[in-house]
Every structure is written in C-alpha cells, then in structure tokens.
Amino acid sequence: MVPHRTLPSPDSLAEQINALLEDPATTHGLSRALRATAKEIELNRYHRASSKAWPDGRIDTTPTEVQIGGGGHHIEGFFNIDAVPPADLLWDVREGIPLHDDTVQFLFSEHFLEHIDYPRSAKHYVREAHRVLATGGRIVTGVPDAAYALNKYPAGVEQADEVVERWYAKRDCLGDINTYLDLINYVFRDQDDDPTYTPHHWAYDHEKLTQLFTEAGFRSVEPWPFDPAIANPKRQWGSVYVVATK
Ligand SMILES: C[S@@+](CC[C@H](N)C(=O)[O-])C[C@H]1O[C@@H](n2cnc3c(N)ncnc32)[C@H](O)[C@@H]1O
Structure with a gap:
C-alpha cells in the first residue's frame, strides 16, 4: 500500500524559505532560487484566495473595459486585473482570464506580457484574450521594443x-x-532577482506580437497610436504597441 503523504502548504513552505534565506550558510545560487519561489508563493496566495471565491474561474461581473497587469497605473473606468495589489481583482493571468466568453470590448496591457513565460503562458493568455473579447472587440498590447x-x-x-x-x-x-x-x-x-516584479521572460518586437495575435485567431493586428489618456506616459518611449481586433 502506498503510504499517505501530507503535502506541505505553500504558506509553510514560505516559512521554511524565509528561515533558509536568513541562514548565512545559504549559498548565493540557492538564495536566488528561493527568493523567486517565495515571490511565486506570495502571488499564489492571492490567486488561491480569489479562485476560492470563483472556483470555476469566472467572476460574477462582466466588465467591458479591462486592464491586465496595470500595477499602480489606474485607467478611469477600466477593471484592473493583476497578480498583486493594487487591483480590482487579484488573479494570476497565467491561469487564464477569469471573465466570461465574448463579453469584453477593450482589453489593455502594457509592460506585462514580457513578464510571463513564453510560449506556454504567453500563448495561453492571448488565446484567453480572444475568448473573452466580443466580436469586434480590441486588445492593445505594449511591451519594451527589443x-x-x-x-x-x-x-x-x-x-x-x-x-x-x-x-x-x-x-x-x-x-x-x-x-x-x-x-x-x-x-x-530586466528585474531578475527583483524583490517586487517577476523578471522579463521573453522579448518582443512588432513582428513577434503580430505573429502571436494572428496565430490566436485575431482578424487584424495593427500598430497602436500611443494614447496617453489610456497608456502610462512613461512607457511611450522605446515601447512597441499593437492593437488586435477579434
Ligand atoms: C512592469 S509592471 C507594469 C505595470 C503597468 N502596466 C505599467 O506599465 O506601469 C508589470 C505588471 O504585471 C503584473 N503581472 C506580472 N505577472 C502577472 C500575472 N501572472 N498575472 C497578472 N499580473 C501579472 C505585475 O504584478 C505588474 O503589476
């Protein structure tokens, strides 16, 4: 008979990680790996709390203008989904976008996509964006322009x-x-071993963004003329933005 094993909870794991991080005998390489894990555990704590409230991965409301990974950048009238506070909803978008099919008119994100792994999470995110957007709905994506x-x-x-x-x-x-x-x-x-942000996982340019959104079924992908009423003004320089239409 296979012995019954109790899985450690992420919170108890976090306590053990903190103890190891305080130990001067912990090597530099292990500390880096532990810090990255501790960051994931914190993000996962928020995600678990929200997914307990919406176990089927769909929230009750149907916002039509949504920002993903806005951080401190607030856009009036937009519902902001982010992995960590501040946000209207704390959700790890690598697990999907917790919105109903064909309900969103406008999705916006900037300097977010490069922080999730490619291809698994980036492609999943773009497919999810296609699912939640209504026909004719648009997604604007800005990233550092490699x-x-x-x-x-x-x-x-x-x-x-x-x-x-x-x-x-x-x-x-x-x-x-x-x-x-x-x-x-x-x-x-960028932001490798940063205490707050996850690092850059993949670099993008106009061609790569176009390929990604086209592959997910968007019918057009065009350059987005930067609009400081929506976008973070500090992102205008050195970034590339596209708008994809479902
Ligand atoms: C570099 S900041 C950009 C913030 C803001 N968009 C701006 O341009 O100033 C990246 C943002 O993406 C969020 N983020 C990273 N990974 C995420 C994930 N898996 N799910 C949801 N949000 C995530 C971070 O918490 C952070 O707020």
Whole structure:
C-alpha cells in the first residue's frame, strides 16, 4: 500500500524559505532560487484566495473595459486585473482570464506580457484574450521594443546615454551598464532577482506580437497610436504597441 503523504502548504513552505534565506550558510545560487519561489508563493496566495471565491474561474461581473497587469497605473473606468495589489481583482493571468466568453470590448496591457513565460503562458493568455473579447472587440498590447535596442547595438555605448537616462536613471543598476550589450541584456533579463516584479521572460518586437495575435485567431493586428489618456506616459518611449481586433 502506498503510504499517505501530507503535502506541505505553500504558506509553510514560505516559512521554511524565509528561515533558509536568513541562514548565512545559504549559498548565493540557492538564495536566488528561493527568493523567486517565495515571490511565486506570495502571488499564489492571492490567486488561491480569489479562485476560492470563483472556483470555476469566472467572476460574477462582466466588465467591458479591462486592464491586465496595470500595477499602480489606474485607467478611469477600466477593471484592473493583476497578480498583486493594487487591483480590482487579484488573479494570476497565467491561469487564464477569469471573465466570461465574448463579453469584453477593450482589453489593455502594457509592460506585462514580457513578464510571463513564453510560449506556454504567453500563448495561453492571448488565446484567453480572444475568448473573452466580443466580436469586434480590441486588445492593445505594449511591451519594451527589443528591436529598438537591438537596432542600436552597433552604435556602441557612447550612444546609449538616452536609453540609460530614460530606462534606468532611477535604478540601482547604473554602475553595471558599461557596454551597449549590457543594455541589451537588461531588455531580456530586466528585474531578475527583483524583490517586487517577476523578471522579463521573453522579448518582443512588432513582428513577434503580430505573429502571436494572428496565430490566436485575431482578424487584424495593427500598430497602436500611443494614447496617453489610456497608456502610462512613461512607457511611450522605446515601447512597441499593437492593437488586435477579434
Ligand atoms: C512592469 S509592471 C507594469 C505595470 C503597468 N502596466 C505599467 O506599465 O506601469 C508589470 C505588471 O504585471 C503584473 N503581472 C506580472 N505577472 C502577472 C500575472 N501572472 N498575472 C497578472 N499580473 C501579472 C505585475 O504584478 C505588474 O503589476
């Protein structure tokens, strides 16, 4: 007979992780892995609480204008779904979008997609967006434009000042950006080991976004003219946005 095993709860695991993180004998590599796990456990705690309220993965209301991963960026009239506070609904969107089929007119996200893994979660998210949008509904997606940084690469670090100034001036990584390739690495790995955010998992450009939304069944994908009434003004520079229509 197979012995009955009790699974550890994520919360008890988090306590053990914290104890290990405080132990000076814990190596750097293990600490990095533990911090990433602790972050996932915290996110999972919010998700479990919400999915207890809506076990079939569909909330009661049917918002028509929805922002995904808005963080602190509030858009008047939009229902904001995010993995962590502040948000109208705390939900890990890698598990799906908790809205009913064909109910949403406008979905908006910026600097979110690159924070979920590709292909599994990114493709699942785009298929879910297609499911929840009404026919004719639109999804706007903005991400850091990897093509922008890559196109500048031959220019060398002396031409990188504007990128550094606009993207990293307020960050603690400046001493580590010594060559233009360091900047490119940040596009692909930004927020690695960050206490708040999940890191960049995949880089995008216009072509990749177009392919992703086309593959999921959207009938058109076009460049989105940046609208600061909706988008976070600090994202305008160095980002690529598309609007896909169902
Ligand atoms: C870099 S912030 C961008 C915030 C805001 N959109 C902006 O442009 O200022 C990424 C946001 O995506 C959210 N996010 C990351 N992974 C998520 C997931 N799996 N489900 C829901 N939201 C997620 C984060 O919590 C965070 O608020």
